[in-house]
Amino acid sequence: MTAAPEAPADAPPGERGETRISDRAVARIVARAAGEIEESGGLGRSLLGVSVPGRRAARTEVRVDGHIVTARVALSVMYPMPVRDTARRVRENVRERVEALTGLTVRQVDVDVAELKHPPAHERTVL
Template sequence: MTSDERPAPPGEARDGVRGEARGPGEPVRPPGERGRTTISDRVVARIVAKAAEETAGTGGLDRSVLGVGLPGRRAARTDVRVHGKVVTARVAVSVAYPMPVRDVARQVRAGVRARVEALTGLTVRQVDIDVAELERPDGGRTVS
């Protein structure tokens, strides 16, 4: 380094290219050789639940203990499996009555697939939708 050069900030190479810090004369490795990112099933399940609940006409499920209803709602129930770069998901949601259940399920499936693929880069092979409850518009009892 000459007296005119100053040290590069962390994460930036001397040639101005952002990336890994490297020593003198060490080339920047291509992205495929830098490491690996693993996304757990649990993270994908949370993405699936959030995407399902953001669909118009859907919501979480009633909370209960031993069949006794509790105040409040819980998130959509999910079961997600990640095999390599392929995801299969099962989602249980409530649908607001009188929304057409088949149309809502189609929208949930499309929304889940789009959100998971956009955020994780994984391929969604299958999304099964279980309509576990119908919510009444007056806020009364739900039908399970």
């Protein structure tokens, strides 16, 4: 373990100490940002292979290396929305939100579309 150089006691508060943002905190920001795109959503839940009502947030994997973030997001896209366009919008929103909220640089955001979700029956239109 290495110690950070100490700032003089009379240094302004902004120059004393350091701020660390955990991978878990960044992962939560990534999941929230992915969910902000209307056409995307979390993944369905299942128990022993049987679907369980309700949805959960997008699944995320995040790595923070210094000030660089790489992220992977697994989510669903509302059918029949364009998958590539939705994934691009998710990627852009994740990058913008993580950089704005943490000050870290997002190097890469991989988006895995794991499911297509159908709108609820009351929202479906009959052609």
